[in-house]
């Protein structure tokens with residue numbers, strides 16, 4: 001029942017919007033950095049910060065690890081909360097350097113539960129950021145939940161309003177095939193639907209592909 005509902009949501013969104021080609025980024029490292037930078041800001045601001053890092057030739061684990069904190073913060077200033085985010089990035093890089101000898105491929109080759117545990121142990125990395133890195137940078141099957149997921153599913157009574165991050169994640173992971181490509185596309189489609197139709201204050205149900213679901 002839940003499986004059919006979830007697949008119906010997916011199919012309608014996919015038919016309406018088409019493939020979303022997430023996550024934008026040339027390398028897994030860039031995707032990981034983008035996942036940290038996108039906290040509490042829009043993607044346009046993240047792109048400016050990424051462009052600064054690219055322009056300075058420091059968008060690699062080695063080069064960024066060698067950057068002084070103040071300079072890193074300057075490069076990522078457009079993404080907002082730049083001192084905090086620079087600290088988070090440095091914590092993450094330090095963790096990979098210390099525990100995985102700076103080998104990103106080795107780090108990303110850990111099993112999804114191990115990888116997310118490791119990421120969650122880094123100060124400043126929460127569940128959504130950790131799961132975005134596992135799914136979009138490491139290409140491993142874990143479902144990313146965000147406010148749009150919660151809003152859309154609760155408005156359609158697929159979940160209770162008070163469901164938390166892990167309950168929603170479990171719902172997807174227990175009822176859908178463990179498929180990174182599906183999880184990738186599904187999350188991106190929910191974000192698109194949330195931004196365009198399922199707005200917080202005033203949902204635009206009449207135009208939305210999920211109307212009368």
Ligand code: SF4
Nearest residue numbers: 198203205208210211
């Ligand atoms: S806009 Fe309306 S139809 Fe679309 S997802 Fe939100 S509640 Fe559902």
